[in-house]
Amino acid sequence: MKFLACFLFIILAFCSCKEEFQHFETEIEGTKLKITLEQYNDSSYALVLMKNDQFHSKWELDYPVYRFDYGDITKDEIPEIAVGVIKTTRFDPNLDKRLFIFYITDDFYIRPLWLGSRVAQPLVDFQIKKEKIYTIEKELSGNFLVAEYAWKGFGLEFKRYIERELTLSKAKKLLKKT
DSSP states (O other): OHHHHHHHHHHHHHHHHOOOOOEEEEEETTEEEEEEEEEEETTEEEEEEEETTEEEEEEEEOSOEEEEEEEOTTSSSSOEEEEEEEEOOSSOOSOEEEEEEEEEOTTSOEEEEEEESOOSSOEEEEEEETTEEEEEEEOTTSOEEEEEEEEOSSSEEEEEEEEEEEOHHHHHHHHHHO
16 A cells, blocks of 8 residues: 555656756856756656767756756855755655755766755755745645745755745745745
């Protein structure tokens, strides 16, 4: 029964969030970079970095992906890549949404910056805006909250709750306008 519940969660999460993932382009010291998220099957993806229109590096993700975003959360003028994945962790055997953040090295390779297992509450969705990460998280009550995080050293630092005890539709609307 537990296997069936996990399987149904993966299918529902994947189908409800299936969308065309975007790509982003940036230029660092005269080098043109394009980062895309390529899907190989239902649960296998890769971040691909093109340097001056030629393949340069990739980072494989063997998990379903529900969100792909980017922004300069470390405030170093080079955007980081945020990927929402669905997986278990060593310390949390529940199949859940997680947040991974990647950076681009000086020699233009994709490397993990933070492979987060959790934020304060169970993660529902996120977005990056103006060097901050905004999340929708599920409250213990079953309602939802919108929170703000910032990068600090080696991880995310909770800044504030934007609003708590929301319905999911209100939380999504608030996330969009934050």
